[in-house]
Amino acid sequence: MSFAAQGTHKIDRSAFRFAERMNGLKASAIREILKVTEMPDVISFAGGLPAPELFPVEQFARACQEVLTEDGPAALQYSVTEGYLPLRQWVSDYLHETNHIECTPDQVLIISGSQQGLDLIGKVLLDPGDLVIIENPAYLGAIQAFDAYQARYVNVGTDDEGILTDDLARVLAQAKKLPKLLYLVPNFQNPSGITLSLPRRKQVIAICAEHGIPIFEDDPYGRLRYSGDHLPSITALASGLNCIYMSTVSKTIAPGMRVAWLVMQDRALYEKVVPAKQAADLHTSSLTQRAVYAYARRPGGVEAHVKTMLPVYARRRDVMLKSLEEFMPEGCSWTRPQGGLFLWARMPDSVDTQELLALAARLKVAFVPGAPFWVNCDVRNTMRLNFSNASDDMIVEGIRRLGDVVEAYMAGAR
Numbered sequence: 001m002s003f004a005a006q007g008t009h010k011i012d013r014s015a016f017r018f019a020e021r022m023n024g025l026k027a028s029a030i031r032e033i034l035k036v037t038e039m040p041d042v043i044s045f046a047g048g049l050p051a052p053e054l055f056p057v058e059q060f061a062r063a064c065q066e067v068l069t070e071d072g073p074a075a076l077q078y079s080v081t082e083g084y085l086p087l088r089q090w091v092s093d094y095l096h097e098t099n100h101i102e103c104t105p106d107q108v109l110i111i112s113g114s115q116q117g118l119d120l121i122g123k124v125l126l127d128p129g130d131l132v133i134i135e136n137p138a139y140l141g142a143i144q145a146f147d148a149y150q151a152r153y154v155n156v157g158t159d160d161e162g163i164l165t166d167d168l169a170r171v172l173a174q175a176k177k178l179p180k181l182l183y184l185v186p187n188f189q190n191p192s193g194i195t196l197s198l199p200r201r202k203q204v205i206a207i208c209a210e211h212g213i214p215i216f217e218d219d220p221y222g223r224l225r226y227s228g229d230h231l232p233s234i235t236a237l238a239s240g241l242n243c244i245y246m247s248t249v250s251k252t253i254a255p256g257m258r259v260a261w262l263v264m265q266d267r268a269l270y271e272k273v274v275p276a277k278q279a280a281d282l283h284t285s286s287l288t289q290r291a292v293y294a295y296a297r298r299p300g301g302v303e304a305h306v307k308t309m310l311p312v313y314a315r316r317r318d319v320m321l322k323s324l325e326e327f328m329p330e331g332c333s334w335t336r337p338q339g340g341l342f343l344w345a346r347m348p349d350s351v352d353t354q355e356l357l358a359l360a361a362r363l364k365v366a367f368v369p370g371a372p373f374w375v376n377c378d379v380r381n382t383m384r385l386n387f388s389n390a391s392d393d394m395i396v397e398g399i400r401r402l403g404d405v406v407e408a409y410m411a412g413a414r
């Protein structure tokens with residue numbers, strides 16, 4: 001008789017009783033959808049994937065070799081939670097050069113991807129029922145991270161200059177409970193591709209200062225600008241006051257490294273986030289942090305690599321915009337982002353893009369339906385399109401298929 005069968009209690013239902021905070025938590029709609037897009041021959045505009053052919057594989061291999069040769073066992077040892085000091089120094093220099101953000105290495109915390117930063121800030125600031133102000137539509141990963149802490153959302157609409165500051169001021173003036181945080185992606189937002197204009201950045205700072213609301217500025221795409229002028233970050237404009245700034249190497253080098261940073265001028269906040277990270281993973285990989293540093297300190301550093309990516313992504317964006325003009329039926333519209341990886345398309349009101357995806361999968365093209373990005377409202381006719389991960393020819397063919405799918409749907413096909 002097997003050991004399992006000898007037990008006196010026959011278990012015919014799960015013995016796991018989940019924490020209340022898991023009630024609202026769903027698997028990310030994007031991850032579920034990505035499964036569909038992994039089918040062979042599908043042209044996918046669904047993921048947020050950078051172009052793998054642009055990853056600096058050889059240079060990074062050399063950086064890893066250098067680290068192991070020069071640092072030896074230290075690169076394989078446990079390390080401090082705050083992060084590898086030379087990397088934190090590099091981050092503060094890089095943010096000064098590229099973004100005019102003034103911070104010292106002891107205000108920088110290295111994290112295991114920006115996604116961890118969202119989780120840590122949620123963990124440290126949010127009690128169940130606390131309010132977070134977000135743009136609508138908002139980054140799904142942030143909603144997922146804050147959902148785990150049972151946050152509720154105050155959603156503020158956007159136009160082509162970003163979050164509507166009049167609405168933000170009105171919402172705050174009327175709020176019965178003070179929100180704990182404003183979360184924003186000001187550059188080439190995920191999912192919309194929209195950039196917050198300079199006057200709105202200043203208004204956001206003034207409104208939040210008036211109400212004592214901290215701003216969480218999530219900036220993974222700021223360096224990926226293909227047209228227009230670089231805008232100062234909110235954190236730089238606010239001199240870091242009551243701001244949390246976050247960025248990552250995921251879009252400027254490669255996402256598999258899982259290296260990102262939080263910048264927190266507020267000492268009390270920093271000192272809460274460090275033990276929260278310690279409880280989560282002790283520290284970000286010593287080896288990877290050192291390798292990122294060895295890669296970044298090369299002449300030209302990260303910016304030299306970014307320069308090689310920009311023309312490729314710019315061309316792909318342009319090819320997608322031109323193909324949308326050519327192939328999408330009347331009544332569809334889309335954003336024209338100046339950078340980043342995504343654009344956001346709106347179909348005629350009668351189109352439900354979740355239903356459309358099933359039809360699209362049959363024609364072997366994929367996108368992300370927009371509904372999960374909308375908070376506290378039911379908007380069915382939007383979709384996110386990624387332009388960084390497919391070749392020019394694939395973009396043309398994929399958008400041609402998508403145009404056919406929308407036309408077929410509107411003609412009654414399901």
Ligand SMILES: Cc1ncc(COP(=O)(O)O)c(C=O)c1O
Nearest residue numbers: 048113114115139190248250260
């Ligand atoms: C706005 C935003 N924040 C955070 C992340 C997560 O980035 P990371 O790879 O650094 O975890 C992403 C990834 O797409 C993103 O778009």
